[in-house]
Amino acid sequence: MDTQIDSHIKVPAQGEKISMSGGKLQVPDHPIIPFVEGDGTGADIWRASVRVLDAAVEKAYGGRRKVEWMEVYAGDKANEVYGEAVWLPPATVEAFKEYLIGIKGPLTTPVGGGIRSINVALRQELDLYACLRPVQYFEGVPSPVKNPENVDMVIFRENTEDIYAGIEYMAGTPEAAKMRDFLVSEMGVRKIRFPDTSSFGVKPVSQEGTERLVRAAIQYAIDNGRKSVTLVHKGNIMKFTEGGFRDWGYDLAKREFGGVEIDGGPWLQLPGGIVIKDVIADAFLQQILLRPKEYDVIATLNLNGDYISDALAAQVGGIGIAPGANINYVSGTAVFEATHGTAPKYAGKDVINPSSVILSGEMMLRYLGWTEAADLILSSLSKTIGQKTVTYDFARLMDGATEVKTSVFADNLIGNM
């Protein structure tokens, strides 16, 4: 057993590590893949999802390939296994680092006080700088818009900085007073409306962080034959953070990808024809409803990306079908996870839609190069939705649908492979 992985984690006897060599993933036929079940509905969803992922691999490769799952702990389950107040054991972080690729369910983050997000902490500790969230429509899924099929976007959300760095000071504390004094006395700031009762937050946005995210988005657009990359920002108001993101993004596209200005700029065209453009975030949110066809790959900052992910997911049927991945394209490390949270009111009821985690698993299989298994998941999902046997979230919006439980939905997916 590896020294860094502690006694709570049972490393499968069969199976090998995925590694990175010469910039390429080396994937054995029996890779060990760590997973976190997740809080709230996480257990219901994982139980269903793992069966679907295993069935797709079995069907595609007839036993030649198989994922060896290794449970690691975070959130409520880490408290049970490791003892109270252990939310993200070092061994869990180490396991994701060592085994390179993993998958996780959602974890609870309290509002206001309490612990900071374990989800965000994991992304930061593993330096998973790109949060990749594809938004595509599956025929038959109920949607609130007239032409959901016009939505086909891939979000690249910066995942390690912005206000998610968690640098905040609560009003009334000595830290907030120190911050206020620094801003007022040393920086000459005169615009804090209520200085004595203000909380303060810091929004770090760097050139390096922006460049690696925008680089990943442009490379993705090139590799996948996409038409445009749009930098979404609020740079008119936050000139040096969000405005910096826009300017650094354009500069990178010129410098590294040969972008040339269209009609005097700032929009650019790459030699292959891909257009690099930008839009202010509020205008973007109305345009994705009115003219979604104009947007393709999206590169944006952390908070914008969080809002945009849920908004776009709603257009194609909701966060029950919104997958994602957190990736470091340099080290290869990746943790796949749904866009949604723990949906606690449905916990233990076996009713929630597992599609977001299943599709996150589909992304993971594709990332491993196991495309046949990934394709099987997509085709069986389309077929199952076409049969109108769906979980509550779709059933309540679909005429003539049969509502099924999470576990039955998984059975049907497997049956349709």
Ligand SMILES: NC(=O)C1=CN([C@@H]2O[C@H](COP(=O)(O)OP(=O)(O)OC[C@H]3O[C@@H](n4cnc5c(N)ncnc54)[C@H](OP(=O)(O)O)[C@@H]3O)[C@@H](O)[C@H]2O)C=CC1
């Ligand atoms: N990456 C992560 O781990 C994330 C964690 N969180 C955390 O999750 C907790 C709950 O957050 P909350 O804001 O309620 O957001 P959630 O995403 O958990 O749930 C909000 C609503 O979205 C719908 N929904 C969510 N998941 C599904 C699903 N799989 N299938 C169908 N519908 C779904 C439900 O809508 P309806 O009520 O209409 O049925 C649900 O009530 C918080 O602690 C938050 O911090 C949030 C986001 C991401």
Ligand SMILES: O=C(O)CCC(=O)C(=O)O
């Ligand atoms: O960490 C959390 O609790 C929320 C994260 C989130 O909303 C997201 O990543 O989309």
Ligand SMILES: [Mg+2]
């Ligand atoms: Mg979110």
